[in-house]
Amino acid sequence: MAERIWLKxxxxxxxxxxxxxxxxxxxxxxxxxxxxxxxRSAYSFLGKELSYTQVDDISQTLGVYLQSLGLVxxxxxxxxxxxxxxxxxAVTAIMRAGFTLVNVNPLYTARELEHQLKDSxxxxxxxxxxxxxxxxxxxxxxxxxxVVLCAMGDQLGLLKGSLVNxxxxxxxxxxxxxNLPDAVRFNAALAxxxxxxxxxxxxxxxxxxxxxxxxxxxxxxxxxxxxQRNLVANLLQSDAWFQPAxxxxxxxxxxxxxxxLPLYHIFAFTVNMMQSMRMGGKLILIPNPRDFPALLGELAxxxxxxxxxxxxxxxxxxxxxxxxxVNWKSLVVSAGGGTAVQSAVAKLWFEKTGCAICEGYGLxxxxxxxxSNPITVTEYSGTIGVPVPNTWLKLLDDDGNEVAPGExxxxxxxxxxVMAGYWQRPDETAKVMTPxxxxxxxxxxxxxxxxxxxxxxxxKDMILVSGFNVFPTELEDVVSQLEGIMECACVGVPxxxxxxxxxxxxxxxDPDLSEEQIRAYCKENLTGYKQPKIxxxxxxxxxxxxxxxxxxxxxxx
Numbered sequence: 285m286a287e288r289i290w291l292k293x294x295x296x297x298x299x300x301x302x303x304x305x306x307x308x309x310x311x312x313x314x315x316x317x318x319x320x321x322x323x324r325s326a327y328s329f330l331g332k333e334l335s336y337t338q339v340d341d342i343s344q345t346l347g348v349y350l351q352s353l354g355l356v357x358x359x360x361x362x363x364x365x366x367x368x369x370x371x372x373x374a375v376t377a378i379m380r381a382g383f384t385l386v387n388v389n390p391l392y393t394a395r396e397l398e399h400q401l402k403d404s405x406x407x408x409x410x411x412x413x414x415x416x417x418x419x420x421x422x423x424x425x426x427x428x429x430x431v432v433l434c435a436m437g438d439q440l441g442l443l444k445g446s447l448v449n450x451x452x453x454x455x456x457x458x459x460x461x462x463n464l465p466d467a468v469r470f471n472a473a474l475a476x477x478x479x480x481x482x483x484x485x486x487x488x489x490x491x492x493x494x495x496x497x498x499x500x501x502x503x504x505x506x507x508x509x510x511x512q513r514n515l516v517a518n519l520l521q522s523d524a525w526f527q528p529a530x531x532x533x534x535x536x537x538x539x540x541x542x543x544x545l546p547l548y549h550i551f552a553f554t555v556n557m558m559q560s561m562r563m564g565g566k567l568i569l570i571p572n573p574r575d576f577p578a579l580l581g582e583l584a585x586x587x588x589x590x591x592x593x594x595x596x597x598x599x600x601x602x603x604x605x606x607x608x609x610v611n612w613k614s615l616v617v618s619a620g621g622g623t624a625v626q627s628a629v630a631k632l633w634f635e636k637t638g639c640a641i642c643e644g645y646g647l648x649x650x651x652x653x654x655x656s657n658p659i660t661v662t663e664y665s666g667t668i669g670v671p672v673p674n675t676w677l678k679l680l681d682d683d684g685n686e687v688a689p690g691e692x693x694x695x696x697x698x699x700x701x702v703m704a705g706y707w708q709r710p711d712e713t714a715k716v717m718t719p720x721x722x723x724x725x726x727x728x729x730x731x732x733x734x735x736x737x738x739x740x741x742x743x744k745d746m747i748l749v750s751g752f753n754v755f756p757t758e759l760e761d762v763v764s765q766l767e768g769i770m771e772c773a774c775v776g777v778p779x780x781x782x783x784x785x786x787x788x789x790x791x792x793x794d795p796d797l798s799e800e801q802i803r804a805y806c807k808e809n810l811t812g813y814k815q816p817k818i819x820x821x822x823x824x825x826x827x828x829x830x831x832x833x834x835x836x837x838x839x840x841x
Contacts, residue, residue: 286678286686290670290735295528295660302524302673304517304700309487311379313516313562321564324538328586329369329569330448332440336564339373342439342474346377349477353430355407357382357485360495362401362409362428363548364388364419367569369439370470371547372557374410374432382485385494386507387548390415391811395762396505398422404495404507404707410434410470414452416462423464431467436571438470489513495707496550498648498753505758507707508648510550517700518651519558521672526590529616529659530563533589539565540614541590542583544573544597550652551621551751555592565590573597580606587614594622594751596782599629602636612637617659619644621652622751623783624739630664644669645739649716649723651701655737667736668729675699676722677737679729684718692740695729696722745835747776748784749813756835759786759814766805768794773825774816775838788816789838791825 291300307313318340325333334342350361361378363385365371378385386404388397390412397418401409408430411419416433423431436452437445453459468476493515495507533539541560545552560567568586570579580601588610593601598620601607618633620643634640640661645668646652655677657669671677678686679693687693702723705713716724728741747754756774763772770793779785790802799819806815826837 286676288671288676288735289733293658293670293734293736295658297528297531298524298658299673302520304513304520304674305489306520307516308489309379309491309512310493310515310519310558311487311512313519313558314376314380317561317564324564325566326561327369327372327567327569329367329571330440330444331585332369332444333566334369334439339376343373343376343380344482345474345477346373347381347482348480349432349473350377350381350383350408351483352477352480353408355381355383355430358384358492359408360384360386360404360406362386362388362404362406362411364390364392364397364409364411364415365434365548366390366412366571367543367547367552368412368434368436368571369569370410370412370434371569372567373439375547375557379487379493380482380485382483382487384492387494387496387550387553389546389548389811392418393809393811394418394421395809396811398425399505400497400507401426401428403505404497408432412436413462414458414460416464416467417460420462420464431464432470432473433464433467434470487512489516490704492704494553496553496648506709506712509704509707510651511704514651514701514703515554515558517674518554518653519562521674521699521701522555522559522653523562525653525656525672526559526617526619526659530589532616533614537587539563539589540586541565541567542570542588542592543567544570544579545592545594545622549622549751550648551592551646554651554653555619555621560590576600576604577606580604580610583610588612589614590617590619591615592617592619592621595620595625595629596623596750598625598633598641599781602629602632607636612639615639618642619656621646623748625664627664627666634662640664642669643667645737647725649703649725650697650699651703653701654697654699654725657736665736667732667738669737670735671697671699671737675701677731678722679731680718680722680724690730692728692730694743695725695727695737695739697725698722745775747774747786749776749779749786750782752813754786754814759788759810759816762809763788763790763802763806766797766802768792768797768801771825773833773835773838775835777818777839779817782813785817786814787818787820787838789820789822789825791822 410432437448543556620641644656646654676698726744771791776784826834
């Protein structure tokens with residue numbers, strides 16, 4: 285294995301390698317935290333806090349209920365919720381009960397949800413009632429037999445919870461009508477668990493912890509199989525990387541982390557939820573990060589130490605009139621990921637908070653962190669940093685050979701955080717894994733003399749919208765099914781707000797087919813970030829002599 289020249293750029297105190305086998309499973313880490321930090325607050329949501337002991341007790345009770353359903357070890361249980369208190373409780377219960385978690389984007393359409401539930405083979409789902417109407421449309425076509433239905437205020441106490449639920453249902457009208465007659469309410473499930481105790485399951489390092497769905501070269505959503513040891517390794521790698529900054533926090537002060545990124549996304553899942561639990565921190569759950577006044581109003585109530593975010597969130601907050609209402613003096617970690625952080629945003633954030641954005645890089649397939657800038661940075665580097673402990677990167681040409689120093693090539697990653705493969709798709713796994721165990725990312729990068737990597741292009745036709753992968757083939761397949769369309773193609777175009785936006789180019793069969801009809805159809809079948817921002821009508825698509833669409837020509841305005 286080649287020399288890791290990037291180790292010379294590590295901050296003082298961060299080791300080249302750590303013991304990634306410290307815990308056999310995420311469950312072992314959870315159990316340690318429940319004992320060690322019993323009286324501390326684990327989660328804060330809409331002004332209500334739950335202690336580590338309360339999360340311990342409630343998750344055990346929910347685990348007893350799940351085990352009573354007749355599910356067997358390793359069965360998949362889906363969770364479809366925004367950042368509400370029930371999310372971390374459900375995750376903890378599922379893992380402790382010996383099942384595999386399937387993270388689901390709550391904004392999915394029925395078509396997208398059906399695919400994920402069928403592909404994962406999920407037998408149960410824990411879902412917020414706001415999205416029950418979507419589940420109703422597709423549940424008959426899926427293996428799901430058990431539905432646990434949550435309401436926004438379930439864990440807020442009787443008075444406040446009832447008020448929140450009334451407002452959500454009747455004032456804001458955020459719960460469309462649905463019919464799921466066999467669903468069991470979250471609080472009823474806890475009550476129905478009875479006095480039985482959780483059947484102790486020995487969780488092993490090679491057990492599947494999470495199926496984290498992602499797109500691929502074909503655009504078909506696939507489950508990245510993240511084993512217990514993958515998540516443990518990345519959690520400990522992240523913890524070691526952040527230590528130089530975390531040491532600035534007084535020893536007697538609990539670490540407060542802001543969870544504004546969605547927990548179904550692997551970035552928030554690992555860096556927010558798991559890392560906060562590992563260090564006995566308090567996680568401030570933000571259910572709607574787009575509501576900047578509410579978000580900043582909530583943060584004004586807390587000391588803020590750790591804030592993972594994407595470029596658009598950093599930018600939107602830093603430019604908001606209420607930004608100064610938050611005391612940012614305690615902030616020691618601003619972790620940027622999901623998509624490239626722009627230099628102007630990084631500069632503004634540092635000016636306003638005094639805490640530089642530390643940009644990292646990773647994918648669902650790497651649990652997710654593969655590289656990061658040193659946490660001690662004070663200025664924008666324009667790079668994705670260096671590989672974290674226990675991690676190797678190399679750059680490959682189209683034939684799989686390592687490129688010469690200074691040349692660009694596909695970023696390939698090796699480390700204990702790399703997935704076991706794609707769920708029940710050995711063919712797709714074979715396309716991305718090298719014989720010597722490297723995962724081919726699809727991103728083209730270069731490495732400088734210090735071992736810092738920079739992304740310069742993308743091998744796949746993927747579009748990155750605010751940190752979320754959008755695959756043209758999926759969109760084209762969906763849109764082409766709309767009557768009146770002869771042909772279509774989509775590409776990513778630069779967008780100041782989201783990094784990239786979707787541009788859809790259409791050849792009409794029916795000349796009366798309108799942009800409004802197309803947008804309505806896309807809204808019905810595609811989650812928000814996949815929907816086209818730009819729709820353009822043409823008479824033909826640019827193609828190669830063999831008929832392949834020339835996407836680069838479509839990007840031109």
